Amino acid sequence: MPKYILYILLFLSILSCQNVDKNIAPDKILTKNQMALVLMDVAQLKIIKTNYSKEFENIGVNSNDYLCAKHDVDSITLQENLRYYSYEPNVLKEIYEKVYDSLEKSKNQITNFIEKQSKIQETKTKKKDSVHIKNSQNKPSSNVLKNKTRN
Secondary structure, eight states, X not given: OHHHHHHHHHHHHHHHSOXXXXXXXXXXXXXXXXXXXXXXXXXXXXXXXXXXXXXXXXXXXXXXXXXHHHHTOOHHHHHHHHHHHHTOHHHHHXXXXXXXXXXXXXXXXHHHHHHHHHHHXXXXXXXXXXXXXXXXXXXXXXXXXXXXXXX
């Protein structure tokens, strides 16, 4: 019986020594900046899909095809690069920080644009109201007109 236990332990130890995949760089490796741009587009596509799902479906855009065409890579290369960078957590963290900063900057630009447009619209509304008030004050009332015609 101890002989069988020895064989089982030997067999299990051989099985436990698996070949662990190393992080092999893809044939066409994207730079950190290129990868950040790809991930930024992925985030923007997700935002668009979330907020405008019906319009997005009606257009019939395939996100994966769009990303590959825009960044001049095929889907396999894109997947290989995603896997490659996932094995490099420090590098991936840098990439995600760039993506976050870029998205935050875009958000701030959009917020500032909306605020400016709101102020412009308020100014236009106030000007229209003030012109309307001035015109109504300058117009003689109908009673005054009637009195003038009677005299």
